[in-house]
Amino acid sequence: MLKKIPWWLGGILMALLLLFTFSVLGANRPIGASTYVPYFAGIIFDLDPEKYTYLKEIHNPGSWEGVMLLGVLVGAFLNAVFVTKTFGFTVVPAAWKKYKNNSAVSRLLWSFIGGFFLIIGARLAGGCTSGHFLSGMTQTAFSSMIFGAVVMATLIITGKLFYKERK
Amino acid sequence: MMYDKDTGMFDRILSMFATVQDEGHGSVLLVFLIGVVFGSIIQYTKVHKFEKIAGFSMLKDTVVPKMLFLAIGLASIGLYFMIEAGWASYHLKPIMLGGLIIGGAIFGIAMAIFGKCPGTGPISVAEGRIDIMVGAIGGILGGLVFTLYYDQFKMIMGPNFGKLSLTQYFEGHESLTVLIFGLVLIAISIAIPLIEETDDEDPGYQK
Numbered sequence: 001m002l003k004k005i006p007w008w009l010g011g012i013l014m015a016l017l018l019l020f021t022f023s024v025l026g027a028n029r030p031i032g033a034s035t036y037v038p039y040f041a042g043i044i045f046d047l048d049p050e051k052y053t054y055l056k057e058i059h060n061p062g063s064w065e066g067v068m069l070l071g072v073l074v075g076a077f078l079n080a081v082f083v084t085k086t087f088g089f090t091v092v093p094a095a096w097k098k099y100k101n102n103s104a105v106s107r108l109l110w111s112f113i114g115g116f117f118l119i120i121g122a123r124l125a126g127g128c129t130s131g132h133f134l135s136g137m138t139q140t141a142f143s144s145m146i147f148g149a150v151v152m153a154t155l156i157i158t159g160k161l162f163y164k165e166r167k
Numbered sequence: 168m169m170y171d172k173d174t175g176m177f178d179r180i181l182s183m184f185a186t187v188q189d190e191g192h193g194s195v196l197l198v199f200l201i202g203v204v205f206g207s208i209i210q211y212t213k214v215h216k217f218e219k220i221a222g223f224s225m226l227k228d229t230v231v232p233k234m235l236f237l238a239i240g241l242a243s244i245g246l247y248f249m250i251e252a253g254w255a256s257y258h259l260k261p262i263m264l265g266g267l268i269i270g271g272a273i274f275g276i277a278m279a280i281f282g283k284c285p286g287t288g289p290i291s292v293a294e295g296r297i298d299i300m301v302g303a304i305g306g307i308l309g310g311l312v313f314t315l316y317y318d319q320f321k322m323i324m325g326p327n328f329g330k331l332s333l334t335q336y337f338e339g340h341e342s343l344t345v346l347i348f349g350l351v352l353i354a355i356s357i358a359i360p361l362i363e364e365t366d367d368e369d370p371g372y373q374k
Contacts, residue, residue, distance in 0.1 A: 071202020
C-alpha cells in the first residue's frame with residue numbers, strides 16, 4: 001500500500017485542507033496546533049480555568065485543537081500500524097546518531113528541554129508552524145511573516161552550531 | 168479523593184467535546200477528521216521526522232520548506248478569493264512584536280534541537296518515538312509554566328502593532344498583491360533544490 005507521497009502532493013493537499021478548514025463549509029477558522037498543549041496542561045494539573053486568565057482565554061481554541069489533536073493521534077497510530085508500518089519504540093533518531101551522538105540519555109535530555117522551550121516559544125509568539133506559518137501566512141499576516149523569518153533564521157543558526165557530521 | 172480527581176478530569180474532557188460542538192466551528196466529528204487528514208498528510212510526506220526538521224536546520228533536507236512554501240502559496244491565493252466570495256473570513260493574529268521575536272527565536276532554537284514542532288510531535292508519539300514522548304512531557308510542563316506565569320510573560324510580549332496583513336497594506340490592489348505573494352512563494356518552493364536526509368532504520372522510509 002501507499003507509504004509515502006511526494007512533497008508537492010503534500011503541499012497541494014495541505015493547501016486544500018487549509019482552505020476547507022477556513023471555509024464556512026468546514027470550520028470557519030484557521031488550523032492551529034500549539035494552544036492544545038497548555039489546554040491539556042490545565043486539565044492534567046487540574047488548574048481552575050476561573051483562576052487562570054490564560055486558561056480562560058484559550059478555553060475555546062484549546063478545546064478545538066484538543067479534538068483535532070485526538071484525530072491526529074488516532075489517525076497517525078492507525079496509519080503507523082496498518083499502512084506505513086512505521087510503528088516501533090525507538091529512542092535515538094538516525095540523524096541524531098549521525099550528527100550528534102549515540103547517547104540515549106543525551107537525546108532524551110535534549111528532547112525534554114526542546115519540548116519545554118518549544119511550547120514556551122510558541123505561546124509567547126501566539127502560534128507555531130501551523131498557526132503562524134501555514135494559517136497566518138496564508139492570510140498574508142505580517143505577524144506570521146515576522147515569526148517565520150525569526151524561526152527560519154534561528155533554526156538554521158542552531159542547526160549549524162548544534163550538529164556536526166561525526167567521523 | 169482520587170475518584171473525585173478522576174471524575175474532574177473526565178468531566179473536563181467531556182466539556183472539551185461539548186465546547187467544540189456548541190462553538191460552531193465544525194462538529195466534533197468534522198474537527199476530529201480535520202486532525203486525521205492533517206496528521207496523515209504530514210505522516211505520508213514524512214515531514215514530521217527528525218531527519219526532515221533537524222535535517223532542514225542543517226540544510227541537509229529541504230522537503231519541509233518546499234512543502235510549506237507550496238502550501239502557503241497556493242492557499243493564500245485560494246483563501247483571498249474565498250473571502251471575496253464570502254465563503255471564509257480573516258482570522259489575523261496581532262503583531263505582538265516582543266512575543267513574536269523572543270518567542271520565535273526560542274521556538275526556532277527548540278525546533279532545531281527537538282526536531283519537531285507542536286503539530287508534528289504527536290505523530291511521532293503515535294509512532295512510538297520515546298524521545299518525543301519525553302519531549303511532550305517537557306512541552307506540557309512548558310504549557311503549565313506559561314499558564315502559571317502568564318502575567319509575567321505578557322510583559323515581554325508587546326508592543327501590539329495590531330492585526331495587519333500585506334493585502335490590507337496594499338489597499339486597492341489586494342488581488343494583485345495576493346497573486347504576486349502566492350506566485351513568489353510557489354516559485355521559491357520550486358526553486359529550492361530537493362535534498363533529502365534519509366533514515367535507513369525506518370522500515371516505512373522509502374524514497
